[in-house]
Structure formats: structure tokens, C-alpha cells
Amino acid sequence: MQITVKIKRFDPEADTRPRWVEYQLDVDPTERVLDVINHIKWELDGSLAFRRSCAHGICGSDAMLINGVNRLACKVLVQDLGNRITVEPIRGLEVKKDLIVDMEPFFDSYRAVLPYFINDEPPPPTERLQSPEERAVFDETTKCILCAACTTSCPVFWTNGSYVGPASIVNAHRFIFDSRDRGTLERLEVLNQSNGLWRCRTAYNCTEACPRDIPVTQAIEEVRRAMLFRG
Amino acid sequence: MSTVRRGKAKRPRTFVEARAMASSSSELGWWVFMRISGLLLIPLTFAHLWANNIAMDAGQIDFAYVVARLQQPGVRIFNSFLLLFAMLHGVNGLRYSIEDYVRRPGRRFALKMILYTVAGIIFVFGVMTLWAFSYEEMGNAVRALGSE
Numbered sequence: 421m422q423i424t425v426k427i428k429r430f431d432p433e434a435d436t437r438p439r440w441v442e443y444q445l446d447v448d449p450t451e452r453v454l455d456v457i458n459h460i461k462w463e464l465d466g467s468l469a470f471r472r473s474c475a476h477g478i479c480g481s482d483a484m485l486i487n488g489v490n491r492l493a494c495k496v497l498v499q500d501l502g503n504r505i506t507v508e509p510i511r512g513l514e515v516k517k518d519l520i521v522d523m524e525p526f527f528d529s530y531r532a533v534l535p536y537f538i539n540d541e542p543p544p545p546t547e548r549l550q551s552p553e554e555r556a557v558f559d560e561t562t563k564c565i566l567c568a569a570c571t572t573s574c575p576v577f578w579t580n581g582s583y584v585g586p587a588s589i590v591n592a593h594r595f596i597f598d599s600r601d602r603g604t605l606e607r608l609e610v611l612n613q614s615n616g617l618w619r620c621r622t623a624y625n626c627t628e629a630c631p632r633d634i635p636v637t638q639a640i641e642e643v644r645r646a647m648l649f650r651g
Numbered sequence: 652m653s654t655v656r657r658g659k660a661k662r663p664r665t666f667v668e669a670r671a672m673a674s675s676s677s678e679l680g681w682w683v684f685m686r687i688s689g690l691l692l693i694p695l696t697f698a699h700l701w702a703n704n705i706a707m708d709a710g711q712i713d714f715a716y717v718v719a720r721l722q723q724p725g726v727r728i729f730n731s732f733l734l735l736f737a738m739l740h741g742v743n744g745l746r747y748s749i750e751d752y753v754r755r756p757g758r759r760f761a762l763k764m765i766l767y768t769v770a771g772i773i774f775v776f777g778v779m780t781l782w783a784f785s786y787e788e789m790g791n792a793v794r795a796l797g798s799e
Contacts, residue, residue, distance in 0.1 A: 579752050614750065618678035621751065647679055 421449045423498060425456055427468070428508040429518045438515065441465075449499035453486055457493060457507065457519075470519035477631060480567030483510050484519055490569040490629040510572035512581060526568050529584045532610050533592035538603030548600040558597040561590045561639050563632040570626035570636050576619050583619040584611065586626035586636045593639040596646055608647050617644055681743055688740040695733045714793065718786040727781050734777040742770045 423445060430438040443460050454475055461468045473479040475494045482493040485508040487501055498505070513521035539548070564587065571577050571585035592607045611617040617640065626636040720726055745766055753759040 576751050579754065580750075612679060614678050618682055619751070621747070644682065648683065 421498065421503065422446055423456070423503045423505060425460065426504070426506045427457075427460070427518070428506075429468070430509075430515050431467070432517060447498055449497070451498050452494055453484075453491075453496045453498065453501070453505065453507065454482055454493040456498060456505065468519075469517040478565060480565035483567040483569040483572070483631070484508065485510055485572075490573040492567060492569070492631045495631055510568060512572045512574070512578045513568070521572075523568065525581060526571055526585065526587065527566075529571075529588040530566065530591060532584065533588045533607050534603055534610070535588075535591040535595065537595065537598070537601055538606070539601060541602065550599055554599040557599075558594050560634050561594040561597075563634050564590050564594070565632060566591075567631060569629040569631055570634075573625040573629035575623055575625065576621055580615070580619065582615045584613075584616045586620070586640060589617060589620075589640050589643055590634060590636055593643050596643060604646070608643075611643065612647060617647065685740060685743060688736040691732070692736050692740060695729075695736065698729070699733055714790065718790065721781065721784075722786065730781055731778070734774065734781070738770055738774050738777075742766060 425443045427441050428438050429441050443464055447456055471481040473481040477492050477495045484493050509515050509519045509521050515521050571587045577583050577585050595601045596604050596607055620640050624637050630636055749762050
């Protein structure tokens, strides 16, 4: 299958602005976009920079804007895209080189919501028990791989980089709704700012972008209700 | 990171506690308001459209009709709610848009001030029209103009 891949490239040492570069190559329809980009790097242009690690949709390294939609390059097949593929870096974060963006602001927001288990109560003699029903409440939000596909698809985040972003709220949700956790108040305090939870305009871009099918907007809404009704 | 604050961590037990312990942001209140006013505005708007466009003959609208209508307490109260909710809901929505998309602090502040000023003037005019407008005086003035 003959395809044309158009990649938005940026070399900070040579370019003042990003430029589009086209590559023609012959690939198998069942290959993934990540394979295609690997072909380009290994066989056509070794200077192409991008992140990848596990290549199986778990590490969250290779989120890219593929044909206008944020996706993981390792989870999209060429046959589902056709013979013209455009690849851009995810939006709203500073491009370091080609498809590599500075993820630090994203992880700063993530760290701000205290994404770890907090419980100062003395540990019980056995485990901290949790019923299957209590576990199910936050099941979806445990699936986040921090790929930033949601946050960088958010129109509010594009214009306002200080918005905490959907990914952080998803990870706050994972602990806020954990029956064993006691850090809810601190997390809600962090999120209850104009640049926190309330900046979400329910555009649903995040939900569509999530490669793990997390109902992101619903999670945000649930945290808002927790803010309102938590007793 | 926030090990200092960890010590006083205590879960709020009631809504009042949660509000008191959360930061002072008013955004929670506005979020609730937008949902309630949004729901209320649906019947208010459609009742308004119905009353003014369907329930009456458009050819019959004249000064006397409008005066008689706006002097009914029910109409005044209904329109006051419509005015209040539509203005607050709309202005707050515009405030959201400004805060989302205008990044320069100075420009942002200026735009918000213009918004609040215009909205305030419209609101005051609305309240005056509904509650403090003398239709008799206005009617007399119009008739005096006509007889000249």
C-alpha cells in the first residue's frame, strides 16, 4: 500500500517555525502509524524525533495528532486512515523537536492533585478492605496512562496552559472516589480554583481522544458533584 | 510536596463544611447557578415567546396594550425573573469565554469591566421599565406630541 505521510517537523536549531515534510512509502495496511514513523526514521530520515517506548498502548509515550485526532501512534492502523496520513505533535505544549513536546507542565498539573494514596489512620491488622462495588466506582479512572491525549485535545487548555487539565482531574478522581483514601479534601482544595475543575466547558474532546476509553468528561462531572455534595 | 498540609487533613462531613474548607473560589456557586438558571430559562423563554407571539394577535399591539400588560403584577414578576436569570446566566457565560480565551491580564480586565458595565446598564433599564416606569406620564407625553 502506497501512502503519503505528512509530518509537522521542527528543529529548534534550524527552524524558526514548524514546517511540513512529506514522505512517500510502501507499507502493509495492517501496520500501525508507529511502524510507519519507525520506517521513516530508520530508512528515510534519521533526524525525525519522536517518543515511543512499549509500542503496545500502555506506556503513553507516543500520543500524537494523527489526521486531526489525538491518538496513540501504536494503536492506529494504516488501513483505518487511508493513504494520506498527517502527523503533528500534540497541541498546547511547547514543541521541543518534531513530535516531541515538553511534558513538564502536564506532569506539574498531575503532581498538583496528589495522585497517590493518602491515609494517616493507623493501618488495620489485615488489609484495608474494599468491596467490589466500592472498587467499581473509580474503575475507569485507574486506566489512565498519562499520555496527555486528553489534556492536549482540550480547547481550554490550548488557550490557557494554566488549566489543570482533564488528565489531572481523572487522576484526582481515581483517589477521591477510593473508599480507602483520606486525601479528598486536599485534592478538592487544589481543584476548586478558577483554573482547576471549573475551567472545564464540557467540550468532550478529552473523552473522544482518550486511547483507554476513559469517560473523562463524566469523571470531571463526578468530581464537581463530589465538590458539591461530599459530606 | 505538601507534607506540611497533610497533618490537618480532615474530610468535610457536610456541604457547609466542604464549602468552608474549600478555597474561597466562587466558581462552585456559579457552576450550580448556571445549571439551575439554565433549566429555569427554558420554560421562562418559551413562555415568553408563546405569550408575545402566539397567544396574541400581533396586529393588535399598541401602546395601550403594552401598558395594560406591563401593569399586571404577574407579568412584571415573570419578566423580572426572565431578566434576572437571562442577564446573570448570559453575563456569566460571557465571563467564562473571556477568561478562557483572553490571556492578557489588562485586556481581560478591560473586557470584563465593559461587559459588567453594559450588562449593569441593561439590567437597570430593565428593572426601571418593569417597576418604575410611569406609563401615564409617558402616555400623556405621547398624546401631547400627537395633538400639537
